[in-house]
Amino acid sequence: MFRAGFIGFGRMGITHFSILNSNPLIAPVAVCDQSGTMLNILKKYVDVAIFSDYRTMIVESELDCVVISTPSDSHTEIINHAIDNNLHIFSEKPFAMSAADGRDTLKRLAGKNIVNQVGYVNRFNEVFMEVKNLLAAGVIGEVKQFSSEMYGATVLKDSKSSWRGKKKSGGGCLYEFASHGIDLAIYLFGTPKKVTGSILQSIFSSEVEDWVGSTFIYENGFTGSIAVNWSDETFRKPANIVTINGTKGKIIADKHAYKIYLKESDPTGRFQKGWNTVYITEFAESVSFYLRGNEFTRQLDYFVDCMQNNQAESICSFSDALQTDMVMDMITSDAARSLAEDTVDTNGADHPLKQPRKKTFWGNLKAKVCGS
Numbered sequence: 419m420f421r422a423g424f425i426g427f428g429r430m431g432i433t434h435f436s437i438l439n440s441n442p443l444i445a446p447v448a449v450c451d452q453s454g455t456m457l458n459i460l461k462k463y464v465d466v467a468i469f470s471d472y473r474t475m476i477v478e479s480e481l482d483c484v485v486i487s488t489p490s491d492s493h494t495e496i497i498n499h500a501i502d503n504n505l506h507i508f509s510e511k512p513f514a515m516s517a518a519d520g521r522d523t524l525k526r527l528a529g530k531n532i533v534n535q536v537g538y539v540n541r542f543n544e545v546f547m548e549v550k551n552l553l554a555a556g557v558i559g560e561v562k563q564f565s566s567e568m569y570g571a572t573v574l575k576d577s578k579s580s581w582r583g584k585k586k587s588g589g590g591c592l593y594e595f596a597s598h599g600i601d602l603a604i605y606l607f608g609t610p611k612k613v614t615g616s617i618l619q620s621i622f623s624s625e626v627e628d629w630v631g632s633t634f635i636y637e638n639g640f641t642g643s644i645a646v647n648w649s650d651e652t653f654r655k656p657a658n659i660v661t662i663n664g665t666k667g668k669i670i671a672d673k674h675a676y677k678i679y680l681k682e683s684d685p686t687g688r689f690q691k692g693w694n695t696v697y698i699t700e701f702a703e704s705v706s707f708y709l710r711g712n713e714f715t716r717q718l719d720y721f722v723d724c725m726q727n728n729q730a731e732s733i734c735s736f737s738d739a740l741q742t743d744m745v746m747d748m749i750t751s752d753a754a755r756s757l758a759e760d761t762v763d764t765n766g767a768d769h770p771l772k773q774p775r776k777k778t779f780w781g782n783l784k785a786k787v788c789g790s
């Protein structure tokens with residue numbers, strides 16, 4: 419049995435605790451949180467040791483693993499400390515706030531037999547796993563273009579009083595929300611060669627972005643678009659939507675179903691020519707403890723299996739999550755560069771649209787005929 423400590427006990431910390439508490443191979447023995455109210459509730463109702471400092475918890479609790487569910491900007495510090503104490507680590511996303519920090523952590527991890535996993539839960543959703551299999555099998559032919567969209571009602575007013583509304587605390591749509599849509603694109607299609615046309619736009623927030631858009635360009639020439647809005651009140655729960663166009667057809671998928679359009683029937687007989695719809699209930703396998711979706715339990719059961727099998731690398735390892743951090747760095751830099759290039763005086767004579775055009779052959783001929 420593995421002794422587990424939980425660092426951060428907000429919504430995700432409670433979710434992870436509830437799921438792992440049902441796993442017979444896990445003994446939740448300690449919880450660390452900064453909220454006095456939460457600690458008092460835990461003391462009253464939950465039989466675990468309570469701490470306000472994660473370092474003290476690690477020293478005193480004889481842990482085998484930690485589950486990190488703290489604000490984004492604290493992940494690197496806590497992960498590094500856990501590595502130094504040879505603990506298996508499951509961390510909520512993002513892995514790090516910069517690719518440079520992520521690379522430093524991987525150097526610290528090198529040579530240690532530590533299971534390491536980041537909570538990009540879409541990688542464990544049965545629909546998206548099936549879509550990845552369909553792409554690998556070439557069912558819709560060569561991929562030419564895709565879109566990865568994500569929408570939710572996380573921020574519907576300026577949240578500057580919360581860490582999510584503060585850039586220095588790791589807030590903002592990009593790292594806290596869009597990272598899921600970006601990681602899903604990387605999971606399905608790989609890491610892009612470059613990004614372009616990136617936009618980080620505020621809707622309600624005064625310090626951070628609420629909308630993220632970017633175009634991904636890949637080595638073999640196909641492209642993809644990212645569009646993420648965490649200020650869309652028309653979505654009760656966060657939704658991921660992936661659309662993929664290939665030479666033989668098209669796939670549209672969300673967490674609950676996928677539709678596949680084929681120009682010709684699939685040779686295996688699985689799909690007919692035209693539209694085919696497959697719902698998750700047709701092929702999903704049940705989990706031992708359901709909370710928020712099968713994928714939340716699947717990712718944690720997988721983490722436990724990796725510990726039990728002494729398998730340090732996982733489906734969503736720190737190395738995998740670093741690729742997402744790298745792309746988010748690229749988007750941030752591209753958006754800043756685009757903003758700088760677009761900041762010009764549109765009323766000024768030096769604006770590109772105000773520049774006199776060079777006369778063509780027909781322009782010169784007209785000038786001669788008309789005397790201009």
